[in-house]
Amino acid sequence: MPDLGMIGKWATASSVENAVGHKNMMLLIQLRWVAVIGQLTTIAVASKLYLLDLPLPQMLAVLGSLMLFNVASHLRWHKARPVSNRELFFALLVDVASLTAQLYYSGGITNPYAFLYLLQVILSAVMLEAWSTWTIVAITSLCLAGLSLFSKPLDLPMDHVLGFHSPYIQGMLICFVLNAVLLVIFIGSINRNVRLADSQLADLRQQAAEEEHIVRMGLLASGAAHELGTPMATMSVILGDWKHMPELTRHADLIEEIDLMQSELQRCKAIVSGILLSAGEARGEASERTTVVTFLDGLAYEWRATRQVETFVYDNRIRQDMPVVSDAAIKQMLHNLLDNALEASPKWLKLEASVESGALNLHVSDAGPGFTETMLSQIGKPYQSTKGRPGSGLGLFLAMNVARTLGGVLSARNLPQGGAEVSVSLPLSAIALDEGMHHAA
Structure with a gap:
């Protein structure tokens, strides 16, 4: 082929x-x-x-x-x-x-x-x-x-x-x-x-070189998903057995920790699935029918519930709701941007959403040290990061790929008052619910 x-x-x-x-x-x-x-x-x-x-x-x-x-x-x-x-x-x-x-x-x-x-x-x-x-x-x-x-x-x-x-x-x-x-x-x-x-x-x-890199990452993620599937399933069974063992059910603190381990295990599975979708096509099989306000509200709530952050400001300025596709790739893209902002600014970050001129505009801002001039000039390139860890810098790279695949743009800037802001603009036509999916639903 x-x-x-x-x-x-x-x-x-x-x-x-x-x-x-x-x-x-x-x-x-x-x-x-x-x-x-x-x-x-x-x-x-x-x-x-x-x-x-x-x-x-x-x-x-x-x-x-x-x-x-x-x-x-x-x-x-x-x-x-x-x-x-x-x-x-x-x-x-x-x-x-x-x-x-x-x-x-x-x-x-x-x-x-x-x-x-x-x-x-x-x-x-x-x-x-x-x-x-x-x-x-x-x-x-x-x-x-x-x-x-x-x-x-x-x-x-x-x-x-x-x-x-x-x-x-x-x-x-x-x-x-x-x-x-x-x-x-x-x-x-x-x-x-x-x-x-x-x-x-x-x-x-x-x-083309960046998309080839994405393909290689997708193959690597696919292999990792297959390899991780068995041990994750084994851990899930073991945790389920522990939760029903009489010796442990008497200890409420242990049951609470087991529940936390199970939720974190489910999160690991979701992360692997999200990476697979982000490394491949932007419109995956996990797409569901929803509205833009419901999708963003649910995404912000889910992210806040699973992260340790002191102040998370979510400002949804969308006044007119519309049916869209709830896409796991877009969700993973926003999670990557929020996670990056959280690492730079654990005490405060903000997600702002609005619709203007036929585009969904998303702004993730933080109160961290901001981007260096080198990073701003190469935003969205793989392995561009201030974290200093091997393999870091892929969050913005994957986010850029998803935005570009959907016909949108991703940009970044340092804020005058300090901190940084990453903005994503996606055409509503790329995420709008088409008639085919509407009738199929």
């Missing part, structure tokens, strides 16, 4: 590359409009100022065709459609063909603007794959050779003695400035697109 997670990563990586291709296509469309304006200006100046006899109908026809192609390109690509290398290659070929036609009607290789071919070659080197770039190099070289053989030389005196006052040298200077300015602007934009894509791909690789 194919790894659906890896397939999803490949698809996302491919979408990043397509997004870069789309941005490059839009840059080509912008550059083409610049070319249209530049050609119109050049034709007007050459005809009126230098009094050159140019075939205006043919040159304007080429210019009109280029404008129609650019309008069609904009209509096709204005939405975020994927753009392949071949499509970019074809777009550049159209630009090369348009430039070649205009040069053919205006002096061919004797036209100083023939050096604009270099712009096409450099753009292809940045945008396209290697074979496409070398093809553009070959085509532009053939176009220059063909223009030198078949085009009519431009009636423009190449009197270099005049220096800057030579019309040909003026044309070369303008061509150089155009090439330089356009390359700086558009190559800079292309490089920013590439850097953005590299950053997104790096984030995807990091996320």
Whole structure:
């Protein structure tokens, strides 16, 4: 069976590359409009100022065709459609063909603007794959050779003695400035697109590595659950037998301790099950139908009843209740956040819940020493902890994974008055009770 997670990563990586291709296509469309304006200006100046006899109908026809192609390109690509290398290659070929036609009607290789071919070659080197770039190099070289053989030389005196006052040298200077300015602007934009894509791909690789770590933890937890199942069952039977032994039933303090041991044993089983759910899919088989207020109230009560904390403030600001799925993974995530806060601040911590803009917002704050700057910059990474124990730092890592799987976000900050706050925002659509579960219930 194919790894659906890896397939999803490949698809996302491919979408990043397509997004870069789309941005490059839009840059080509912008550059083409610049070319249209530049050609119109050049034709007007050459005809009126230098009094050159140019075939205006043919040159304007080429210019009109280029404008129609650019309008069609904009209509096709204005939405975020994927753009392949071949499509970019074809777009550049159209630009090369348009430039070649205009040069053919205006002096061919004797036209100083023939050096604009270099712009096409450099753009292809940045945008396209290697074979496409070398093809553009070959085509532009053939176009220059063909223009030198078949085009009519431009009636423009190449009197270099005049220096800057030579019309040909003026044309070369303008061509150089155009090439330089356009390359700086558009190559800079292309490089920013590439850097953005590299950053997104790096984030995807990091996320894939973290999710692979989660899978390994899930396998380890699964093995541990199977190994721990037998001794836990044995201890449960023994404790049950002790509770009914006549020698022990006369001692109320021993019976109370046995009850405590049984409750702690049940808690161990719940912790193992919660880790299994957190390391796997966010919507587990333990999901049940409930409401968001009932779920959070029950979670806060259960956590408070099993922890030693002096002051636990639970502030539920949700005014309008709604049906949701009671998910063990979300429950384990909040328990991890509360346990982390309890270790940092045994005397006081707070859980605040609210709903805003279609999202369930949960804030866990404490009065502890807060996070270090290093931890804040790497929040949610595995084994980032101030506890100094081997294997610590997984609580926030698992919480981050659950939040991300549900389409939410997890963030942390140090409070101005001291202490720290970890916030989780989950879209209500991810935990809302769907109709399928409603009818099944």
